[in-house]
Amino acid sequence: MSNLITLEKLKAGWEIFLDEAPLALWETFYVTVLSTFFAFVIGLPLGVLLVVGEKGGVLPLPKWLMQLLNWIINLLRSIPFLILMILVIPLTRAIVGTSVGTVASIVPLVVAAFPFIARLVEGSLRDLNSGVVEAAQSMGASPMKIICKVMLPESLPSLISNATIAITTILGYSAMGGAIGGGGLGKIAISYGYQRYNYPVMLLTVIVLILMVVLFQTIGTKLSVSLDKRNRGKQRHH
């Protein structure tokens, strides 16, 4: 270890890091946020369908459709991300125009993350007390109104916690994008740490990644707790 990390190497690594990190940090940040966003755009409705579409649900769907949906989600979730990245190259080309680069790495991330998010959303909605949904039905609410005015708002705190899990997971995956030409912190870690054995740069990069996870997690948890009106009971009423 001692000849791997010397003071000179550390100093040189620090300089390289300072030079490259700001852009990489920004790239990682927007790739993560955008991927999470798009994955939610697809995964949230699917997660809702998984719950409302089943037999006895708010909006029962044909059984074959539900099975197909479950099947696709399970299939996508079982493909390892490294392989998925390669598999979706044609799709990436079709959407972005190229399969390499930072923006292009968003596509495989979204494809990998939306089924995961669909399952997280499904879990959040299933945790909801079915009584309130039935109460809304007894008031004559349409399925759409029940979804938009009862199910989603009532499970908002749980959805936010799950979004936090999603964004930190996607952050980790985004670093893998560096392996197929994506930018960001992952690229620095791989090109310096793996290809040039420059451990100090890699370590610094990892520290930044850890700090980002901590930051996302802290904000997510705070948001989820502070938005949860069920916690109001613990405060004094005036």
Added chain:
Amino acid sequence: MIELQHLQKTFHTAGGDVKALKDVSLVVPDGDIVGIIGLSGAGKSTLVRCMNLLERPDNGKILLGGRDLTILSEKELRPIRKEVTMIFQDFRLLQQRNCLKNVCFPLELAGVGREEARKRGKELLELVGLGDRCDSYPSQLSGGQQQRVAIARALATDPKVLLCDEATSALDPTTTRSILELLRSINEKLGITIILITHSMQVVETICRHVAILDKGVVAEYGDVEEVFSSPKTAAAKHLVFPEGDEAAHAVDSDGMKQVRVVFNGSDATGKPLIATMAIELGISANILYASTRNIGRKTYGSMLLGIPGGEAELQKALSYLEKAEDVTVKEVKQDE
């Protein structure tokens, strides 16, 4: 008027078919308060959930103001559900909305404008005695207060009928009384028909005018609360009213003491207690060997088995004394009977 005609409902479960409602017919006049009482599993919740079609009966009709609800589609039912609203044992308020917004929820669904809905919501919270808690969240309220909010919410769309499924079962006796009081005043002020599911006779006695006894998916008895509770005719009704069974019909072992069965058929409970006055006036202190009586309205119903010490003479004195009391029948029971 709500009229149920030959409702049937069977649940098909993995463990076999459960006939929750076998053949239920019931007529509830407008403005009435009807209790539906029965043992656990009798089908009470299923019945009340059929009334607003949360559960679709397999057979039978539900007529609301002469209109059959069972032939309506989910979509056609939505406006009906503004007329037949419901409150639940577990309140079922939206936890992420404050009280006012909970009460406004059905108005939002009905497309009432925001300001108008808020105004109406405030009035309703005022009505249920929570005018100062508009901004509180359900988690900040006690169970009784949450049920009040739920009642306000149920009243928001000016319903004709309010269904209550064990609305007070999660509450303590004092809170139960205040909620029943609120329901009664709503019935009187707004003329809303109330159908109340419960397994407490006390709840029925406190507020209902009519009671239906539901037993294993059929209505065993339906009528005036006083009538049904004072002289239950069917085995199911007797079992509910006198869960311990009518022991007073049989003599018990009591060291050769003479035994008398006293039946109270709605005798005045506000006057002097009969057994105590007999002790004072005749000097006969009867032993109460068994008693199962209850006061309904201001009247006593039920029966007692008394042990009269002191032989034949005392017995005859006691018998003639007790016979003079109004609405009481007396009979000697012999040990070997």
